[in-house]
Amino acid sequence: LLLGFLILSADPAVVFSRTDTLAVLSSDMAPYEEAFAGFQEAIGQPVDLARMSTGPLHVQGQPRIVVAFGGKAAHQKFPDGSVLIYCMAPGTFVSINDHSGLSVQISMMPEPTVLLVKLKQIQPALKRLAVLWSSPAFEVYATAASRAGPRLGVEIQAERLEKPEDLPGRLRDLKNRADALWLPPDPLLVNSADLVIITQFARLNHVPLYSSVEGLTEQGAVASLSSTYRGIGRAAGRAARKALAGGSLPGELYPDVTAVTVNRQSAAKAGLELPNILPGETQRTSP
Secondary structure (H helix, E strand, C coil), X not given: XXXXXXXXXXXXXXXXXXXXXXXXXXXXXXXXXXXHHHHHHHHCCCCEEEEHHHCCCEEECCCCEEEEECHHHHCCCCCCCCEEEEECXXXXXCCCCCCCCCEEEECCCCCHHHHHXXXXXXXXXXXXXXXXXXXXXXXXXXXXXXXXXXXXXXXXEEEECCCHHHHHXXXXXXXXXXXXXXXXXXXCCCCXXXXXXXXXHHHHCCCCEEECCHHHHHHCCCEEEECCXXXXXXXXXXXXXXXXXXXXXXXXXXXXXXXXXXXXXXXXXXXXXXXXXXXXXXXXXXC
């Protein structure tokens, strides 16, 4: 695939946009690079590229599409009227006050119905799922999950935590009222202190813990259901290609690839009997 590179002026913070599409990476970290590779695969045409290794950027030119990888890039000031597609930015929400043009978020999580279908494959008896989150950006997803749940026979208990100190009491309230817990990749909740509390609660009460953060299976979650970085990038590329063709886009899109990581030891402790291979399972911890 062709790639039109940026030409930087003497000031490294100035970026000249010379094609219809500008891609901005928050840094040169591997996850952003992997997502950008998927983006290139899907868009299939030249784009300008900038990495924010030198700090904030000043964009000169009028790209029709800006694709931001990471929260730092998503909060950059981009030309008015451009379509902003942002991804790899958990807990980030770009409003009309932040960007005057259309803003489209590529979720890091599977579409809610897909998530619930896969959870039912792991735990067929699942009837009551508690969804914990704190960042306001996850409210839309929690609402969508609540609407999808009844069609699959799952009652969603959406529990937003206003402040960290609410967590222990909220978990006590959920005892005997939830068949499982699910955590989104919420930076306000998925931190070392809160994770200790949540994983201890799940273990002591034999409540399966699920998440969309792959690393949590190493800390005791039964399974992680997440989208691959490359899959997220491909979703951004498809959205950009559609916008360039004049098509309309919703405010949030979901990748079509889901990685399932299972901790079978945690599943056994929670009383779950899993088949040898789960649909979509890509990695297993020690059995």
